[in-house]
Amino acid sequence: MAGHVYLPVGHLPPWARLSEEKEEGMRAQQQEKEAEKEGGGGGGKRRKVAADVTIDLDILDCPVCYLLLRPPIFQCTVGHTICSSCHDKLQEKCHFCSLPTVYNRCHMVEHVVESVKVACSNCNHGCTTRIAYYQKEDHEKGCPHAPCFCPETGCGFSGPTAMLLEHFSGKHKWHSPKVTYNKAFRIRIHVGSTVLVGEDGNLFLVNMTMESRGGVISVCSVQPHITGSSFRCKLTLSCAEPSFSQSMEFLMRSSNLYDGFPKDCFQFLVPKVLLRGTGTSATAMVGVTVTPQ
């Protein structure tokens, strides 16, 4: 596997053979020279100029377990490197030399893995972070620019929540009222989707489907990561004639909607007699309170 990475020029050890094209190499050298000119030679200072080079990313894997090398990294007396968890298991014998050995920290390779910087996969969605290659996965698990998905069947749109909101109201014409937290408000829910827009930009998707017993309402919080903020939701329904009232309070399930609207949300049933209209044009007037946890 090869990929484009940014390296401080002149920071690669001899074992990291770059398969860069000649032209790219010359361009890098040129950039390096220019940087030296600008920085007055640097006097041995670490050169921070980035060059667009191609590197075989496999060399950044532990050769024993194939997981990404990350500090601390160890080497045998000959120079074979292994990751820290393999080091814990293979302390006395090198996997390659098959000889008794003493492992030491390999600071040189640690510097290399620290300096191989890559772009976040969400760069197209506005993330400008460049992270060490071995930290990419961890960063992306919590990247605030990670996309959420349009749950509509056959629609492949994905993007950060702000773009998703534009898409929901522009493309699908879903009603998208703003909500003030901790405050009850009444809203007319239609069959299909309604988007509630929190005062801090968080999105909540309300879904109503029709079943033989009435309208079934589910609410979920739209977030790129499961570890995001959590919200409680209170739904109320009341009617004077016939006299009826019910309420339900629950912790909202959060989802990036990758698999569509989540199927395992709490369900709030609106009896048929309290719906206005029938079939897909049925609506229900429901009280909603959203509370951040």
Ligand SMILES: [Zn+2]
């Ligand atoms: Zn390993």
Ligand SMILES: [Zn+2]
């Ligand atoms: Zn060895």
Ligand SMILES: [Zn+2]
């Ligand atoms: Zn990111």
Ligand SMILES: [Zn+2]
């Ligand atoms: Zn869509």
